[in-house]
Amino acid sequence: MDRRAFVKATGVAGIAGLAGCSGGPSDGSGDTATESPTESDDSDDGGEETTAAETTESGPAANVGMVYATGGLGDGSFNDQAQSGVIQAEEDFGIEYNEAQPDEVAQFSTFQQQFAQSSDPNYDLVCCIGFLQLDSLTENAESYPDQDFMIVDEVVDAPNVASYTFMEHEGSYLAGLMGSLLTTQEFSAGAGSTVPDSAALGFVGGVESGLIQRFQAGFEAGAAAGNGDTEVLTNYTGSFNDPAAGREAASAMYNDGADIVFHAAGNTGTGVFQAAQEAGRFAIGVDRAQSITRDSYADVILGSMIKRVDTPVYGAIESKVNGEFPGGEALSLGLDEDGVDLVYGDSIGSDVPEAVADEVATAREDIVNGDISVPMSPE
Amino acid sequence: MSDAPAEAPGTDAEAGSDPDPDSTPNAGPLGSRSNRELIAWAAIGTLAALLLGGAAFPNTILGVLADVITDKDTLSAALRLSVPIAFAALGGIFSEKSGVINIGLEGLLIISAFTAIYVTDVTGGIWIGFGGGVVASTLLALLFAVVTIEFRADQIIAGLAVWLIALGLAPFASQVIYNGPNTPTVGTTGSIYVPVLAEIPFFGALFSASPSVYMLFVAVAASWYVFERTAFGRWIRASGENPKALDTAGVNVSRVRYVGILVSGVLAGMGGSALSLDLGQFTGNGPTMVNGKGFIAIVAYLFGNYNPIGAFLATMLFAGLDAIQTVLQLQGIGLPRQLIRIIPFVVVIVVLALVGRTRLPEAAGDHYESGEE
Numbered sequence: 131m132d133r134r135a136f137v138k139a140t141g142v143a144g145i146a147g148l149a150g151c152s153g154g155p156s157d158g159s160g161d162t163a164t165e166s167p168t169e170s171d172d173s174d175d176g177g178e179e180t181t182a183a184e185t186t187e188s189g190p191a192a193n194v195g196m197v198y199a200t201g202g203l204g205d206g207s208f209n210d211q212a213q214s215g216v217i218q219a220e221e222d223f224g225i226e227y228n229e230a231q232p233d234e235v236a237q238f239s240t241f242q243q244q245f246a247q248s249s250d251p252n253y254d255l256v257c258c259i260g261f262l263q264l265d266s267l268t269e270n271a272e273s274y275p276d277q278d279f280m281i282v283d284e285v286v287d288a289p290n291v292a293s294y295t296f297m298e299h300e301g302s303y304l305a306g307l308m309g310s311l312l313t314t315q316e317f318s319a320g321a322g323s324t325v326p327d328s329a330a331l332g333f334v335g336g337v338e339s340g341l342i343q344r345f346q347a348g349f350e351a352g353a354a355a356g357n358g359d360t361e362v363l364t365n366y367t368g369s370f371n372d373p374a375a376g377r378e379a380a381s382a383m384y385n386d387g388a389d390i391v392f393h394a395a396g397n398t399g400t401g402v403f404q405a406a407q408e409a410g411r412f413a414i415g416v417d418r419a420q421s422i423t424r425d426s427y428a429d430v431i432l433g434s435m436i437k438r439v440d441t442p443v444y445g446a447i448e449s450k451v452n453g454e455f456p457g458g459e460a461l462s463l464g465l466d467e468d469g470v471d472l473v474y475g476d477s478i479g480s481d482v483p484e485a486v487a488d489e490v491a492t493a494r495e496d497i498v499n500g501d502i503s504v505p506m507s508p509e
Numbered sequence: 510m511s512d513a514p515a516e517a518p519g520t521d522a523e524a525g526s527d528p529d530p531d532s533t534p535n536a537g538p539l540g541s542r543s544n545r546e547l548i549a550w551a552a553i554g555t556l557a558a559l560l561l562g563g564a565a566f567p568n569t570i571l572g573v574l575a576d577v578i579t580d581k582d583t584l585s586a587a588l589r590l591s592v593p594i595a596f597a598a599l600g601g602i603f604s605e606k607s608g609v610i611n612i613g614l615e616g617l618l619i620i621s622a623f624t625a626i627y628v629t630d631v632t633g634g635i636w637i638g639f640g641g642g643v644v645a646s647t648l649l650a651l652l653f654a655v656v657t658i659e660f661r662a663d664q665i666i667a668g669l670a671v672w673l674i675a676l677g678l679a680p681f682a683s684q685v686i687y688n689g690p691n692t693p694t695v696g697t698t699g700s701i702y703v704p705v706l707a708e709i710p711f712f713g714a715l716f717s718a719s720p721s722v723y724m725l726f727v728a729v730a731a732s733w734y735v736f737e738r739t740a741f742g743r744w745i746r747a748s749g750e751n752p753k754a755l756d757t758a759g760v761n762v763s764r765v766r767y768v769g770i771l772v773s774g775v776l777a778g779m780g781g782s783a784l785s786l787d788l789g790q791f792t793g794n795g796p797t798m799v800n801g802k803g804f805i806a807i808v809a810y811l812f813g814n815y816n817p818i819g820a821f822l823a824t825m826l827f828a829g830l831d832a833i834q835t836v837l838q839l840q841g842i843g844l845p846r847q848l849i850r851i852i853p854f855v856v857v858i859v860v861l862a863l864v865g866r867t868r869l870p871e872a873a874g875d876h877y878e879s880g881e882e
Contacts, residue, residue, distance in 0.1 A: 202794035204689025233795045363839040368850050373788045378586050382836045385582045397792045426694045
């Protein structure tokens with residue numbers, strides 16, 4: 131029985147150890163975020179040396195903590211886009227950053243606190259990416275009044291938080307408009323072609339929420355504007371990280387006659403592209419130019435409704451470095467502010483007929499000028 | 510898990526540890542039939558009623574439902590969704606029938622899903638990647654076997670460890686290799702299309718599916734054959750039911766159990782590889798892309814009462830409902846989407862509650878050492 135007890139104990143210890151390390155924040159330059167509480171106590175005079183050794187003589191212009199959304203890096207859309215903002219800021223301002231990729235909503239608060247508490251380095255700004263961080267940040271902003279935060283996709287009403295939201299419905303309107311103009315005509319490009327006798331589009335969402343419904347609302351409004359008879363099929367997979375479900379949802383839509391499916395579902399969207407390739411139809415990407423980030427599907431991606439998550443990340447860091455951090459403000463970025471836009475696919479976007487592209491460009495002008503107002507929630 | 514074997518040998522587990530597990534369901538007017546049989550008939554009855562109702566009133570909810578159920582695309586979606594679950598369930602049967610409860614199936618799926626993508630990415634060969642996934646899963650199963658058989662670790666704890674190791678290791682490896690828990694996309698297996706037969710209305714889906722679906726059919730049939738017709742199948746059963754008898758007959762129980770666990774590793778590995786290679790990407794955040802399929806597999810083989818064909822049908826029930834809910838979301842039948850989405854899970858819980866107790870192999874969860882007494 132001794133051996134048995136030993137094996138059990140080893141197993142339990144192993145599990146505990148695994149659970150402990152699988153949740154830690156990952157960063158490029160060592161585990162500073164996790165180790166800092168103990169380290170800072172005994173290295174008061176050594177602290178500056180270690181930081182200095184890691185960087186140039188002057189030290190970083192700012193230390194930034196990134197807490198990503200649950201999709202994780204490598205999603206080819208939302209989180210990668212946010213990361214490109216901080217990387218750009220690193221090049222331009224010489225800041226340093228650490229990253230945390232939470233697996234689930236419950237970990238947001240932990241990582242936010244870890245960054246806020248850390249004193250080696252002392253983070254000047256913590257970027258919280260994604261609307262799911264709202265609750266934990268509302269609490270933490272109050273608990274750490276001296277820490278500056280910024281949040282993307284939600285508004286936290288606190289003096290030390292800068293909130294950035296996007297007018298996704300404006301960009302999605304253009305996607306819907308393009309889709310409905312194409313679905314009624316005979317169109318083929320790359321690996322896809324439309325079925326001329328059906329006027330149907332599809333929308334695949336991730337977790338059903340006010341945010342994703344903005345995409346849906348704009349897409350539906352744009353589709354109706356292009357052609358009143360266009361039907362928009364809608365499915366929410368309930369997850370941003372389930373490509374298999376995205377594929378089934380999109381397959382069902384293509385089988386029902388949808389020509390073009392627009393997704394706002396993070397990683398789940400990979401399955402949508404897969405289904406488009408299998409069905410020989412089209413898809414519209416989201417957040418980034420996905421015909422480039424997911425280039426194996428470039429032959430079916432007509433375009434992408436990009437959401438420049440890097441803009442607020444970069445902007446917040448820039449203002450922090452310049453000492454004019456917009457704490458307590460809520461900024462909304464639309465087509466006019468270059469926060470969202472519709473970009474055409476890298477390989478087949480140029481095949482979109484000029485008449486369609488012109489109409490989309492006109493609608494874009496009209497939205498910017500305020501002549502078209504796009505609804506924010508689906509009917 | 511270890512309650513049943515605590516009984517004296519020879520006690521029927523069905524009336525074993527619990528005071529009287531079957532008394533409540535059997536008290537009803539239909540007490541003579543087994544619950545499982547009853548549910549199977551109820552399901553067939555409901556289905557028939559649905560289809561008849563749908564044919565009679567084509568423009569009602571019933572009509573929509575009947576349309577969806579008889580749609581060829583629903584069947585092909587159900588087959589695709591069931592591949593990883595059914596493979597893992599078959600693996601679970603091999604392991605548990607031999608007397609080792611393998612709740613690490615989820616972990617085996619995760620590790621093989623990731624390895625398949627990684628090997629494919631490195632070598633460029635999809636089937637090489639598929640093999641790589643199977644090898645990774647088998648190695649992890651071997652670790653599990655050594656720990657449980659050689660070192661007599663508790664099977665449940667070791668199974669949990671397998672899951673947690675894979676849950677941590679696969680995203681970590683992806684982080685190291687690809688700088689993120691999600692891998693880039695690689696090629697997919699594509700699908701096999703049988704020209705004329707694929708045009709058949711409903712069953713045409715059987716002739717236009719990915720190779721993994723056909724492999725699943727072969728695996729189900731082969732598993733059934735092994736258990737019902739071969740000496741090795743009898744050894745596996747004996748090893749789980751009465752290892753002492755098997756030992757007395759001169760067969761090495763440990764060896765049989767090793768093979769049982771390794772086979773479960775191979776099968777679960779095929780499921781995991783098929784899952785990720787079908788999509789060409791591994792996504793590793795949170796519960797990873799496997800997302801509980803290994804645990805649903807355990808439910809499936811319990812519901813299928815350790816019968817490969819039963820487990821496959823149970824998987825098809827769940828996967829079929831999942832496919833149906835996806836299509837129903839598009840039809841606008843008046844139900845909120847959130848409710849439609851949970852249909853498969855609700856049905857599984859209801860079914861499990863009704864089926865009640867499954868008869869575990871007598872010696873499952875128990876360590877056996879030759880010449881112990």
